[in-house]
Amino acid sequence: MTSVTPREQRRLANGVKQALREASLQVAMLNHQVGTKLGLRDADFDCLNLLNQHGALGPGALAKLAGLHPATMTGVLDRLEKAGFVTRDRDPGDRRAVVVRTSPERGGEVLGLYAGMNDLMDGICAGYSAEELAVITDFLRRAAAAGRDATAKLAD
CATH class of the missing domain: 1.20.5 (Single alpha-helices involved in coiled-coils or other helix-helix interfaces)
Known part of the structure; x- marks a missing residue:
């Protein structure tokens, strides 16, 4: 590994942070375009992405991951379910609880985009x-x- 001065290290680290911000912005813009093509609001698409990443979750856990109020999550899930992206099922481990799952029928559409x-x-x-x-x-x-x-x- 090549030795660099502290000043050069800071300059390189700042370049990494700037590139990461730019990449993050571009991915956010891509996600917005994909969500728009699917007819989803940004928060709805974020929740769909979280479900794809984490698997089935309860609405409260999903709200916490998304940084949304539980009452807001109800509206998000209503829209996602109506559009066929998710289902809400009874949790087999606790019949009083609900688990949200992605619907495989629309998954291919998302991947295609x-x-x-x-x-x-x-x-x-x-x-x-x-x-x-x-x-x-x-x-x-x-x-x-x-x-x-x-x-x-x-x-x-």
Whole structure:
């Protein structure tokens, strides 16, 4: 590893943070366009993404992950269910509770809208070695964890 001065390290770190902000903004804009094509509001699409990432969740857990008030979550779930993106089922472990699941029928439609980005990302990743991809993956996971921590602190 090459040694750099503290000033150069700060400059490089600032470049990483700027690039991450730009990437985050572009992904947010892509998500907005995909959500618009699907007829979903941004918050609704965010919740659908959270369900795809975390699997079936109770409405309260989903509201907490999304940073939404439980009453707001009711409206989000009503819209997602009406559009066929989710179902609300009784929790088999607790018949009083409800679990929200994504509907596989509309999943292919969502994936299709991301096909262009996925192809572009495959091309970018092809230019990196396995070791470099491992470092990039580690960095992005740590950046996501930092974002979750910062968000939780702001939410308190």
